[in-house]
Structures are given as structure tokens and as C-alpha cells.
Amino acid sequence: MTDLLEVRNISKYYSYKNGWLTPQRVCALEPISFSVKRGETIAIMGETGSGKSTIAKLISGAEVPSSGEIFLNGELLDPNNHQQRCREIRMIFQDSLRSLNPQLTIGKQLLESLLFNTKWSAAEQQEHVYVTLQKVGLLPDHFDFYPHMLSSGQQQRVCIARAIILEPQIIVADEAFAALDPSIRAQIINLILDLQEDMGISFIFASHSPEIVKHVADKILIMHRGKMIEFDSTQALLTNPKQQLTKMLLQSEQLNKALKHTTTQE
Amino acid sequence: MSNILDIRNLTIELETSAGTVKVLDKLSLQLAEGEIHTLVGESGSGKSLLAKAIMGFINPRWKITADRLWWRHYDLLALNPVQRRMITGRDMAMIFQNPGSYLDPNTKLGNQLRETIPQSELKGIYLRRKANRTVRAERLLHRVGIKDAEKVMNSYPHQLSEGVAQKVSIAMAIAHNPKLLIADEPTTAMEPNTRNQIYRLLAKLSASQGMSILMITQDLTSVIPESQRMSLVYCGQLMETGPTEKIMTEPFHPYTDAMLQMSFFNKELVPKTRLPTLTGAIPTLQHMPIGCRLGPRCPKSRRACIHQPRLSKVKQHQFACHFPLIEVETHD
Ligand SMILES: Nc1ncnc2c1ncn2[C@@H]1O[C@H](COP(=O)(O)OP(=O)(O)O)[C@@H](O)[C@H]1O
Ligand code: SF4
Ligand SMILES: [Mg+2]
Numbered sequence: 146m147t148d149l150l151e152v153r154n155i156s157k158y159y160s161y162k163n164g165w166l167t168p169q170r171v172c173a174l175e176p177i178s179f180s181v182k183r184g185e186t187i188a189i190m191g192e193t194g195s196g197k198s199t200i201a202k203l204i205s206g207a208e209v210p211s212s213g214e215i216f217l218n219g220e221l222l223d224p225n226n227h228q229q230r231c232r233e234i235r236m237i238f239q240d241s242l243r244s245l246n247p248q249l250t251i252g253k254q255l256l257e258s259l260l261f262n263t264k265w266s267a268a269e270q271q272e273h274v275y276v277t278l279q280k281v282g283l284l285p286d287h288f289d290f291y292p293h294m295l296s297s298g299q300q301q302r303v304c305i306a307r308a309i310i311l312e313p314q315i316i317v318a319d320e321a322f323a324a325l326d327p328s329i330r331a332q333i334i335n336l337i338l339d340l341q342e343d344m345g346i347s348f349i350f351a352s353h354s355p356e357i358v359k360h361v362a363d364k365i366l367i368m369h370r371g372k373m374i375e376f377d378s379t380q381a382l383l384t385n386p387k388q389q390l391t392k393m394l395l396q397s398e399q400l401n402k403a404l405k406h407t408t409t410q411e
Numbered sequence: 412m413s414n415i416l417d418i419r420n421l422t423i424e425l426e427t428s429a430g431t432v433k434v435l436d437k438l439s440l441q442l443a444e445g446e447i448h449t450l451v452g453e454s455g456s457g458k459s460l461l462a463k464a465i466m467g468f469i470n471p472r473w474k475i476t477a478d479r480l481w482w483r484h485y486d487l488l489a490l491n492p493v494q495r496r497m498i499t500g501r502d503m504a505m506i507f508q509n510p511g512s513y514l515d516p517n518t519k520l521g522n523q524l525r526e527t528i529p530q531s532e533l534k535g536i537y538l539r540r541k542a543n544r545t546v547r548a549e550r551l552l553h554r555v556g557i558k559d560a561e562k563v564m565n566s567y568p569h570q571l572s573e574g575v576a577q578k579v580s581i582a583m584a585i586a587h588n589p590k591l592l593i594a595d596e597p598t599t600a601m602e603p604n605t606r607n608q609i610y611r612l613l614a615k616l617s618a619s620q621g622m623s624i625l626m627i628t629q630d631l632t633s634v635i636p637e638s639q640r641m642s643l644v645y646c647g648q649l650m651e652t653g654p655t656e657k658i659m660t661e662p663f664h665p666y667t668d669a670m671l672q673m674s675f676f677n678k679e680l681v682p683k684t685r686l687p688t689l690t691g692a693i694p695t696l697q698h699m700p701i702g703c704r705l706g707p708r709c710p711k712s713r714r715a716c717i718h719q720p721r722l723s724k725v726k727q728h729q730f731a732c733h734f735p736l737i738e739v740e741t742h743d
Contacts, residue, residue, distance in 0.1 A: 193572070193602055296692050297454070323600050326453035327630055331673040331688035338683060353602045356632065356675035360682050379682075393604070
């Protein structure tokens with residue numbers, strides 16, 4: 146079976162001017178290669194500034210890589226062909242409210258992507274929006290709501306609805322769970338697991354939470370200062386991490402440990 | 412253990428488009444000297460409002476009632492605003508999420524820090540005082556674990572990482588040696604490594620200075636081991652309170668149980684299985700359920716839940732639920 150997504154030697158350099166000095170070049174991501182199978186979930190972990198968001202942005206097409214190629218189903222993705230990428234790879238962000246347009250109803254925002262990417266009739270489009278709202282646990286009534294009328298969990302659901310409405314093959318998320326309340330976070334994780342099962346979507350996400358990563362990821366990619374330092378199955382990294390950083394990032398919180406300690410003592 | 416903060420049945424009512432709503436509904440909380448107490452609640456549970464009520468940052472339009480709202484030997488509700496400010500300023504301090512957003516972006520941190528050194532601790536003539544201030548400011552930075560104090564003093568807030576910015580804000584908060592520090596989600600959205608550093612620092616400050624800390628968080632995964640007691644609130648109502656370890660291992664309340672499950676404390680959880688969670692959403696102020704506010708989302712709710720349960724007590728452990736997870740004999 147060929148891989149769904151293959152990332153080959155992509156890197157990202159940013160250059161910026163520092164006053165009148167010669168432009169400086171910062172390396173956000175050194176050349177990195179990995180591949181993702183259909184339905185597979187990959188977690189990206191690393192400290193702040195290690196390049197997690199950069200990988201997410203390059204895969205979703207929000208930024209153009211400085212070098213390297215990305216293949217989808219064996220086909221080279223043209224960094225400048227947004228339409229192709231837009232359909233197959235969708236991104237969800239941490240700040241759901243800010244990524245929604247406050248002036249447009251939920252329904253209109255969801256219709257937008259259908260307008261540009263399908264040749265369906267208005268009635269078909271409308272119907273598809275209703276179906277998608279239901280898939281993410283919202284109601285047809287929400288079609289006419291504005292973003293500010295929804296709770297943060299519902300806004301995050303709208304973002305997921307927008308991500309899946311074109312039935313993509315890959316969803317990329319950058320810290321999409323960090324700011325959510327625990328009950329809403331658990332609902333959203335369940336929703337993503339359901340959608341993966343129903344639609345075979347691959348899921349690539351950056352996260353700080355060892356608990357979430359252990360629960361949903363098949364493989365984990367560990368980043369350190371723009372370099373991939375480890376990439377393996379979740380099981381392998383839990384039982385046999387080669388890097389100290391991997392061990393540290395996957396460690397559960399202190400109290401968790403403290404409690405385990407007291408219960409084993411009894 | 413004597414309580415320095417004693418809150419009994421604190422209620423705060425606000426006017427909303429749907430009439431008067433109790434945003435805090437008979438909330439009780441006690442804090443002992445030198446104790447770390449963790450207050451856990453999802454958004455909209457009234458955590459920050461409680462913090463404001465303790466600090467006296469009160470909007471005159473709120474209606475505040477309580478059987479007791481005592482700080483040491485002061486009845487806070489009986490004090491006038493001037494006395495109240497005096498006591499808050501002397502005894503209490505607060506830190507928040509995103510310290511970068513309330514440090515002054517245009518002033519070097521050294522200057523901001525020097526401002527917070529209390530006048531009373533400085534002696535001598537003007538120049539001497541100024542030099543003293545700098546020394547004191549540097550010492551404060553050392554106390555919060557910042558080694559290169561000089562570099563930080565010469566920086567602007569945006570030049571610091573979130574972890575260092577939060578340490579600076581802690582330094583400012585402890586400058587006048589407060590007896591109570593309220594930390595309102597100080598590490599939400601921080602990466603675990605930085606977050607643990609902040610926790611260790613707060614625990615150390617509490618232990619070495621006998622400072623009490625009210626640590627507010629939205630998540631059970633960020634409760635620190637040093638926290639002796641904790642309380643869970645939902646929509647302004649106290650669900651459960653007691654010794655941290657008891658609550659985490661033998662909860663009485665369905666809400667605590669659900670929070671533990673959702674926070675991955677269940678070790679038997681099989682990867683990729685659906686997480687147990689509360690259904691539905693946190694209600695808005697305009698749509699607060701009557702009785703036990705968890706009712707519409709609670710897996711154990713029954714008819715009786717339309718009446719707000721009273722606090723039941725089992726040793727140090729208290730909870731408000733008609734149908735607790737562990738059967739107990741209650742005799743009121
Ligand atoms: N638009 C940009 N311009 C300049 N530098 C950037 C830009 N975006 C990211 N960087 C730098 O690239 C590095 C990696 O950043 P990022 O991918 O955001 O890390 P992470 O998501 O792991 O926190 C950081 O040093 C960051 O400062
Ligand atoms: S009182 Fe009823 S609704 Fe409230 S927590 Fe207990 S069982 Fe659930
Ligand atoms: Mg990032």
C-alpha cells in the first residue's frame with residue numbers, strides 16, 4: 146500500500162531584516178521526511194519554538210516550504226495550487242473564535258468552501274451543510290447563528306465542520322485542544338475518533354498533552370530546535386524512548402505520578 | 412489547623428437579560444495558613460469572580476451576601492472600601508494567565524519591578540533608596556529562580572518567554588510578602604516543562620514563607636502534589652471539597668468522578684476508545700438549571716436533583732449531591 150502522505154526533505158527558513166543590518170536567516174525547520182498512512186494519527190510534540198506549528202503550516206499549505214516536496218497519494222502537491230490542497234488537507238487552529246468570520250452566519254461560512262470547490266446546486270449545498278453540522282454534533286438551527294452566539298466548544302465544532310465539509314483525507318490541528326474545558330475537550334476528541342472511523346481521515350496534530358497523545362496517536366514525532374529527533378510508534382516511544390526529551394515530553398503530570406506512588410505503596 | 416480565610420455560603424448575584432442570576436451560589440471555602448488549596452472549575456464556574464470577591468475587586472452592582480467572609484480577624488463584608496483596600500494591599504496578591512498582557516509593554520521590567528518594592532522597607536536618603544531598590548529587585552528575581560536578573564531587568568515584557576514573564580509577575584506579587592497569593596490559571600496553555608517550573612516555584616514559596624495559595628485551574632491534570640486541599644465548583648456551586656488525595660482517589664461526587672475520567676486518570680482506559688464525558692454544554696448565565704446545576708448533564712440525576720443538595724460531611728471531606736458515588740449515612 147502506498148502512503149497517503151509523504152513528506153520528503155521539507156524545510157523552512159524565515160529571513161527578516163534587523164534594522165539596517167543584512168537580513169538574517171532563521172531556520173524554523175531543518176529538512177525532515179516522514180510518511181502517513183490512511184486513517185493514521187500522528188502526534189507532533191516538542192517545546193515551544195521547536196517547529197511543530199511550522200510542520201503543520203507546511204502540510205496544510207498555509208506556508209510554502211523553502212525546500213522539499215510533499216506527495217499526496219503518490220502525486221506531487223504543487224505549493225501554489227491551493228484548490229487541490231484545500232480539498233484534501235484541512236487545518237484546525239487553537240483559537241477557534243478568531244479563525245471564524247464574526248460577520249457571517251455559521252451556515253454561510255460552511256457554504257463558502259462548497260461554492261468554490263464543488264459544482265453542486267444551491268439546494269445540494271445547503272443539504273450538505275445540514276448533514277455536516279449534524280456530524281459534528283450541532284443542529285440545523287445553528288445554520289443561522291453567528292459565531293459569538295456559540296460556546297467555545299461549539300465554535301471548535303464549527304471549525305471541525307469546516308474542516309471536514311469537503312471530506313478531506315487529512316486533518317491537521319495545531320494545539321486545538323489546549324484551551325478547551327475538560328468536558329468539551331473529551332467530546333471533541335471523541336468526535337475526531339468517530340470521524341476517523343467513519344471517513345478514514347488521517348489526523349496530524351501538535352500537542353503538549355501526553356495524555357491526549359497517548360490516547361489518540363498511532364505514531365509520535367518528537368521535535369527539538371527545528372529537528373526531528375525521534376519518530377516511532379506510540380508504543381515504542383513509551384516503552385523504549387531513545388531520547389531523554391521524548392521521555393520527558395511523554396511523562397504524565399506530577400500529581401498523577403504522586404498518586405500512583407501512594408497507591409502502589411499501600 | 413486554623414483557617415485564615417473562611418468563606419461560608421457566599422452568594423453573588425448579577426443582573427442579566429434573563430433577570431437576576433446567582434453566579435456564585437452558596438459557595439464555602441476555607442484556607443489554612445501556609446496551605447495550598449486548589450480550586451478546580453470549567454469556564455463559567457465563577458472561579459475568577461470568587462478571587463475578585465476575596466481581593467475586594469468588586470463591582471458595586473453585584474449583590475454579595477455571605478454567612479461569613481472572614482480574612483484573619485477581619486469581617487471583610489463589614490469593612491469600608493478604604494479599609495478593605497488597605498488589607499488587600501498589605502496581605503494579598505494575585506497572578507493571572509498571560510502575564511505578558513498586564514505587564515506594561517513600554518516600560519523595562521527593572522523599572523516595573525522597582526516600583527513594587529514597598530517604601531517602608533527602604534531606608535536612607537533618595538539615592539541610597541534608589542540603589543536599595545535595585546538590589547531588592549534583583550534579590551526578588553533570584554527568589555523566583557531567575558539567574559540572570561540584570562538581563563531580565565533590562566528587557567521589555569515582549570522579550571521574555573511565557574515562563575520567565577510569569578516568574579517576573581510572581582516576583583512582583585510577592586514583593587510585599589503577602590500572606591495570601593491567588594493564582595488564577597497561571598499556567599493554562601503553557602507547555603508542561605514551563606508549567607512544572609512555575610508549580611515548583613509556587614510550592615517552594617508557600618513552604619518557605621508560610622504563604623497561603625489559592626490555585627485556580629480548569630483541569631485536574633494541573634493539580635500539584637503539594638496542594639493539601641481542593642474544591643471543585645460547577646456553575647457557581649460547590650460540588651466537592653476536601654483533602655486532595657481523598658478527592659482524587661475516593662470521590663463522592665459524580666462531577667469529580669467525571670472530571671477524573673475526562674482527565675485520563677483512569678489507568679484502564681484503552682487507547683482510541685471513546686472518553687467518558689459529560690454530555691451537552693456548560694449552560695450560559697441566562698439558562699442556569701434550578702436545583703443542582705449539574706442536573707441536565709449528570710449521569711446520576713433524578714427528580715430530587717431539582718432541589719439543591721446540602722453539603723454532606725464525611726470527616727474532612729464534604730460534597731453536595733443527593734446520590735453520591737459512595738453511599739453514606741447523612742443525619743442532618
Ligand atoms: N513567520 C515567522 N517569522 C520568523 N520566524 C518564525 C516565524 N514563524 C516561526 N518562526 C520561528 O521558527 C521557529 C519554530 O517555530 P514554530 O514552528 O512556531 O514552533 P512551535 O510550534 O513548536 O512552538 C521558532 O524559533 C519561531 O520563532
Ligand atoms: S445532586 Fe443530582 S444532579 Fe447533582 S450531582 Fe448529585 S445526582 Fe447529579
Ligand atoms: Mg506552536
